Amino acid sequence: MCEIYKKLATTVKVHRNTKQYSTATLAKKINTSVGLINNLENARHDIFKLDLFNALITELHIPLDQVFTFQKLDLNPIYCENNILQIQQPKDQSGKAIENINHNLNLIISSFVSLSQEYNHSEQAMYSITKNIVSNIETMRNLNNLKYQQPESSLT
Incomplete structure (x- = not known):
């Protein structure tokens, strides 16, 4: 079975138990069968619909990063000039600054993505967040x- 099904199974079960939902309660809330919930929680289901996935993560408030591992961005060849992203050949540097930018940008x-999910990826919410x-x-x-400018009164 695919690793993502196992991860989803564990995550759904943990969040369902945290909310103190029985499988029957969860099934009723997301309009599916108890058998399907049991199959999902035991990673025995290999056909998955996005609407079911969305219903699960929405009802159980599961952040996407608990189910998916996001691939880190490599920003080595990217820089910003006049508020426009540019691509350049990487310079021969220690790479510590780029590693720091990569790490922090991936956190952002x-x-x-997690906050967007909480608002069901609403276009208005995503615009406001951005x-x-x-x-x-x-x-x-x-x-x-x-902080680099001194007030005029202190110049005299």
Whole structure:
């Protein structure tokens, strides 16, 4: 059986038990059979519908990163110039800065995907989340610029 089915089986069972749902209660809440829930929790089901998957993760509040392992992005050849992402040949550097950027950007992406899921990937919610993230980054950039400027009154 595929590893993802085993991971999903364990995750569904843990979250169902945490919510103190019986298999019958969960089956009723997501409009499916008790037998299917049992098969899923025992990784005996190899045909899976996305609407069932969505119903499970929504009802049980399962973050996607608990089911899927997201492949990390390699940002080595990417840089930003005038707010436009560019691709360049990697320079011969220690790579520590790129590793740090990769790690932290993957945390942001993972959090974004998880939060997006909580809002059922609503276009309006995703737009608001993105706008908020960008606004926070711009605020931090502006604060960083201010710390290098001295107030005029202190120049005299």
